[in-house]
Amino acid sequence: METLNYINNGQGLASWLLTKDHKRIALLYLASITFFFFLGGLFAFMIRVELLTPAGDVMTADTYNKMFTMHGVVMVFFFLIPSIPAVLGNFLIPIMIGAKDLAFPRINLLSWYIYVLGGLFTLTAALSGGVDTGWTFYTPYSTAAANSHVITAALGVFITGFSSILTGLNFIVTVHRMRAPGLTWFRLPLFVWAHYATSLIMILGTPVIAITVLLVAAERMLHMGIFDPALGGDPVLFQHLFWFYSHPAVYIMILPAMGVISEIVQAFSRKNIFGYSFIAFSSLAIAIIGFLVWGHHIFVAGQSVYAGMIFSFLSFVVAIPSAIKVFNWTATIYKGSVRLDSPMLYAFGFLGLFTIGGLTGLFLAAMGLDIHMHDTYFVVAHFHYIMVGGAIMGYLGGLHYWWPKITGRLYPEGWAKFAALMVFVGFNLTFFPQFVAGYLGMPRRYHAYPDEFQVLNVASTLGASVLSVGYVLPMVYFLWSIFAGEKSPADPWGAKGLEWETPSPPPTENFYVTPIVTHGTHQYAPSKEVGIV
């Protein structure tokens, strides 16, 4: 008889749809998130097709507005924000801390249903004609002028926000109360630290966007006029409330990816992490300072110069903990026994692309330069380097690294390396030209543009095609590996950490015997105690 694990323990659709096992819920999330990823990708592809030629010829300006709006809404709220926490975090955090499950398994399942419900609202908005406000729902356009399905989409964002809140709540309580005997805070894997910091942002930020989009919906339905200048409201207040969440939301996307990179870099350099406590605390620093920088989105929207100066200064400050992490990862790789397996390729990609994305963020945080760059493709390129080059590289790297643990199967390493290469090349070809176009003055969100930008746009569309191959490939070989892949041992990489000490795939309660931890969980060098401060 085959050993009992979480996949074969319980058969049939109901055993999955009513499961309280965090590992199965992670797989439910994986399936739904993958759907939204390819849906958002489809919208992006339509944008790139339109921009092949300077004239607006494939679709009307209105349709184009809806394309980039739906691309943004789907990718931000339904893919990037839940991606790593809800899939990898959900699967791994209880295992990494030696627990049987998250603290609230039923709330965990509820969060997935809420996510699906929010997704249905957004799909309804998309199918019944789309939304054209941009993913930012800026007022007064979204409340007074937009003649599209703003309320439906806003409610979709509102609802799915609660799934994010519940996930964050669950992680915080789990890390506080469910750690295995001997697993002190400074023995925790850095992946867990990163998710703890992410959860803080989720619980503190998400309620604010919830009330904000609720007020937008109230304004459209009931003519409340909180943000409508015609009724004495202030549209800039909307921008403040919106970015109070939506800037920290960028850290919801990137912090978990940083956690993944911390794990991969150690495993494939065969070294203890350099500066454990610095990486751990820099996650918290990003979470806290990240709440104080939102005003850099409003430099040109009528904010006072003094407020702008403070926000600019704080935006420079928030780059420091990110830089600390990059230097520590580099120092970890230095003189390590580096193995270039596919997860490590994604980690290298992350390091380069995130650094570019972060440094160009400093360009935009400088008030003078931002006047030139604001609302150009430079901004688009910058945040795609963070969100795609950073967050999605981390997500794919983590998915490759833990896939053998999740499914118990090995994927074809050659194809994985090829796909990683395609993603890296395709990504740079797509977004680097956008830095140039933006610097030269091409504004974002237009479906037509002057002829001199065509070369850059054609390059970008070409890159997007390569990138899409890089994204489809893993889906193909991952699916193939489930049915035909070689069986994975408990620890296929020779990596450290509690998750590699339990079988692949793990049993329903994660461990047969609750592990007792006596040292840092990632001790590659046996002699010294890791990370005790």
Add this chain to the structure above:
Amino acid sequence: MSKGRAQADEYYPGPVHQPPVHIAGTHVEHTHGHHPKLQHHFDTMAQQIEASTLGMWVFLVTEIMFFGGLFMCYLVYRTASPEGFAEASHHLNVTWGAVNTIVLIVSSLTMALGVRAAQTSAPPKTQVAWIVATMALGAAFLGVKAIEYTDKFTHHLVPGPYFKWEGKHPAAAEMFYSLYFCMTGLHALHMVIGLGIMMVIGIMAWRRQFDADYYTPVEVSGLYWHFVDIVWIFLFPLLYLIGGHFTE
């Protein structure tokens, strides 16, 4: 430091990826006596209780941020037009507001006594009595709120096309009533949810579910009730009392 699980100094040497022999079925039987309410993924009742209360506290933090957005809007617009807000505030009935404040504070007392009744293993009748008292006070609050809302509707104080204002600051007054309805409306929604929770808690108490060993649901529901109460403690002066403050 983790309080829920014991600390240990010795290292467990055995292979953790070998299943023990007795796992053949789909369920690992617990061999020693647990409290029947202990969920499988917790080690002890203490750990379970700590997790639940911490979870509710974290949830209340999200609620603070949720209402915080509205309080922020209030702050911005009141600063922009303090006279307009004072003028608009005069049309709220301070007496009804004060009555409701007292009703909610008393309901927090009955709630706390309900938690205590469960903690001290009081008979189910006593537990249910306190919870029913809490629900009655909550319903009374909503009743007063309904009277007030009706009054606003009849006097054209609901924002929108039918809003009418005779005073000097019609725009600020409309903004004040937009915020009034958003803030008190969301608060009332929380009260309705609270009543639903209390209904469930009351039924559980009637079925003898709570005693000194297991009263977490009463306790965390009580935390929620107190929170909703406290929100009103802030809403009452901000909305009802500022008029008096400005005319003096």
